[in-house]
Amino acid sequence: MLSTQSRPVIEATLPIIAERISSITPKFYQRMFAARPELLDGMFSRSNQKNGTQQQALAGSIAVFATYLVNNPETTPETMLSRIAHKHTSLGVVEEQYGIVYEHLFAAIAEDLGDALTPEIAEAWTEVYWLMAQALIKIEKGLYARQANATIYSNWKLVERTATGADSVSFSFEPADDTAATIAKPGQFVSMRMPMADGIRQVRQFTLSNDVESTTRRTVTVKLDVDGEFTPVLHNSLKVGDVVELSNPYGDLVIDTEGAPLVIATAGIGCTPSAAALQTLAAAGSTREITVLHADQEFASWPLREQMLESLGQLPNAKIRTWFERGELPEGLDAKAGYMDLTDSLTADSQVYLCGPLPFMHAVRSQALAAGIPAEHIHYEVFGPDVWLAA
Template structure:
């Protein structure tokens, strides 16, 4: 809970901090990496630093947390914290690293705002920071304790590498040692850590894309990202028999195999959590009502097309609706609508749970349509690949 002493200070300074935070966070990262360059080796993503998304995500999370404390005294934004904590634990963030962030973040704030950072302002924002940090540390401790082992990274061997649509590849890994394996949940992700050609290790989170109940394999499907570093390395340099490091499974967007009807709305490579959920539903013989909505540029770019269709065919109450931007090259037996996904005219169950995954603009548009169609905002869940820019916005 934010103290009564700090609350008016935060309320008064939140507008200027909120306005300047997007300028402060680049200074913070520059300072921190200059002092601690080792943090770029296997922890922070250079690609996300270069394109600015990590800075935007940090700025958004700080502003969202402080705003919640002002508007909702006595509570914490649990959903925001859980999403951050799952990403942190998949990278092995440790409690002592929060002090490093604090030191360089507040130096960046002072550098940017100068004399406006009075002792009272510094004290109040320090309280906000440690409220957030302590809450995350507590959640992360619990997440680590839920795993079947106490290791951040374990070795996995690539056993197959197959094309999964234009520009996408499915990688199947088997454990490389006897470390106990955590059973994942549909919708969860693992971090992959690989050594790049310059010797620096880089990480990326990938959603598990097939049935997840096995402890003998991990399956991910990745799309080649020209602006990234991990997917190009995996697509071009990782071969069957090679070993990479995987984290334990994390992610707060999990899809159960029973309960209310679900609507899975995805676009592009965002189909991976949907594919995993469908595979698990099929594996347990679920009779749950499932509506699968997918949007793609072209049919041949649809990663996991055959896997998803097989799962849908095995489910007695599952239906598929497909949208293609370019419908001219679709197969004769493929039913699709030309253009972008639209919920207009669809029969959406009133009590449905909607799961979104895809580009941010796509998810925002579909979420708005779903709310207009009567699905409560509390029943709509989303997954973002990489830094959460929805929160930042």
């Protein structure tokens, strides 16, 4: 918790830091990459730097952490820290790198605030930074210790690629070396690292969509982003027999086989954790009450449709409702035109899981809250930097 000396300083300066942090973080990244360009090779995403989402996520997490310490002096925001730690470990972040971030972040703060950054303010915010860093380091060390191996990445060979939906492909990999594989849980993701055209390695996280608990196979389903850097290489260049680097599985959006009524609401490629969870639930013979809600542009665009419907057919207490923006509605399926509506899909004790584009999740979460679902019963997954959690 914050020291008695720092707490009033943070409380007094939080408004200005919160206001300026979104201007500070771009300067921080510019400084750090100028001094340590190797961090862009296999650690940080150039695309997320270009579109600003990484800067937004960092700025928001710092402001939220400081605000939480002021309002809850005896605790820390465990949900936010856990989410960040899982992303960090999938990328191979280590304790020593927090010192690098501190050096360049506080140089950027000093540049931005100038003479307004007194020694007292700098000391107080240094305390905030290291409280957050040490909390993350502790969680990350625990996550690393749970893995079946001591490596960040291991080599996996592409053995199958299958088109599914519109512009989506499922890629299945098998081990290309003797590194022990960690068993995943439904809803978790792996980081994939590959060299781009200029030889610089880039990393993206993808949810495991099939074979989740296998140690001899990893399957991810990826939608093509024609304007992106990574997925065009994956879709257009990766051939059966090629080898990529995959991390151990991470992620705290894990769905249990038993418990309160489960509602899974997804849109587009956001159905990947849903598909994995349903397959795992079916294999376990789950009798949990499950409602799957899926929205897509049209029926033919729905990725992993066959896998999801097959799993649902094996779950005695599961049902599905779908919404499509255009095209003919399929027969034999509870399908409607337009956008998702949670009406009649929720009960007071429902556990709700969301995955899809941010506007979709904002809308569906608002519906769930309006229906009386407690915020702590609404879980979600964001692909890429989590700009929503910090908000």
